[in-house]
Amino acid sequence: MKETKAEIRKRVLKLRDELGPKEREKGAVLLTERILGHQWFYGSREILCFASFGSEIDTSGIWQEALRLGKAVYMPRVVETPSLVMEFYRIRSESELRPGYRGIQEPVESAPRYEYHAEKMSRTLMLMPGAAFDRQKNRLGYGKGFYDRYLAEKEALCLRTIGVGFSCQMVEEIPRTPKDIRPYQVICV
Numbered sequence: 001m002k003e004t005k006a007e008i009r010k011r012v013l014k015l016r017d018e019l020g021p022k023e024r025e026k027g028a029v030l031l032t033e034r035i036l037g038h039q040w041f042y043g044s045r046e047i048l049c050f051a052s053f054g055s056e057i058d059t060s061g062i063w064q065e066a067l068r069l070g071k072a073v074y075m076p077r078v079v080e081t082p083s084l085v086m087e088f089y090r091i092r093s094e095s096e097l098r099p100g101y102r103g104i105q106e107p108v109e110s111a112p113r114y115e116y117h118a119e120k121m122s123r124t125l126m127l128m129p130g131a132a133f134d135r136q137k138n139r140l141g142y143g144k145g146f147y148d149r150y151l152a153e154k155e156a157l158c159l160r161t162i163g164v165g166f167s168c169q170m171v172e173e174i175p176r177t178p179k180d181i182r183p184y185q186v187i188c189v
Contacts, residue, residue, distance in 0.1 A: 005140055005175055012132040012140075015168040017055045027166045028058035030189035035062050040125045040160060046072045048088050048114065048126040051097055051105035056129050057165050057189075060094075067092065074114040077106040078146065086146035088114035121156035128163045128183050137182045138174040139163045151181045159184055 003011070019027075035041050041062075049063040050056075066073050074088035078101035089107035091097060100106030128147055132140040141147055151158050163183035170188045 002173070002175065006143075008140055008171055008174060009131045009143065012169055012171060013055070016131075016166055019055065019166060019168065023166070024055075024058065027189050028061060031057055031059070031164055031187065032061035032065070034187050034189065035127070035162070035164070036065055038125075038162075040162070041066075043123065044071060044125040044160075045123040046074065046114070046120075046125070048074045048076075048124065050127065050129050051075055052129075053102075053104045059127060059164070062127065063091075064094070075105075075107050076146070076150075077101075077111075078104075084144070084146075086150050090114065116154050116157060118154075118156040121160055124157065124160055126157060126161045128161055130163050130165055130169065132169050132171050132174060133163050133165060133183075133186045133188060134171050134174045136173070137163070137184070137186050138176050138180065139183055139186070140171075140174045145179070148179055148181045152179075158182075161185070162187055164188070 047066045049059055052058045063073050072090055074090050076086045077089050078084050078086050089111035091107050096108050096111060097105040098108055130139045130141055158181060161183040163186040165188045167188050
């Protein structure tokens with residue numbers, strides 16, 4: 001019998017939580033090297049990233065280097081617009097991040113919001129967190145559908161997405177629904 005999304009999420013997040021400091025550091029270094037050497041990063045003017053939370057793989061080396069190189073870096077912030085939705089806002093330094101939704105570091109309220117324009121997507125890269133990924137590039141998030149809803153009508157951006165995580169987050173198969181949006185690539189180290 002196949003695992004449900006909830007069962008996979010619980011099992012994989014437990015494995016991720018159990019990673020030791022050396023495994024976490026090694027994973028962050030390997031991911032940073034892979035992303036900084038990726039043609040999409042090199043050719044991008046805008047990076048949509050995330051501030052790692054809890055046991056997520058550390059992305060700080062990626063977005064800090066993007067800032068150093070003069071790229072526009074945007075981070076997600078959950079906002080209430082009768083319901084909870086995720087939008088991306090620009091940061092220029094780590095000091096512009098504050099604890100927000102569930103304690104996750106988010107851009108300050110006054111930050112400029114990311115504006116999607118299909119014609120500029122060849123110069124944009126989005127890194128996506130997740131609980132688990134599979135070889136078919138399916139992504140299992142944390143259960144709120146923030147990334148799926150955000151990307152639902154942004155087809156050109158979907159072609160420039162990379163799901164990132166630790167190797168323990170790769171599973172055989174993730175059940176998929178029509179609303180689930182796959183990252184274009186997955187890099188788990």
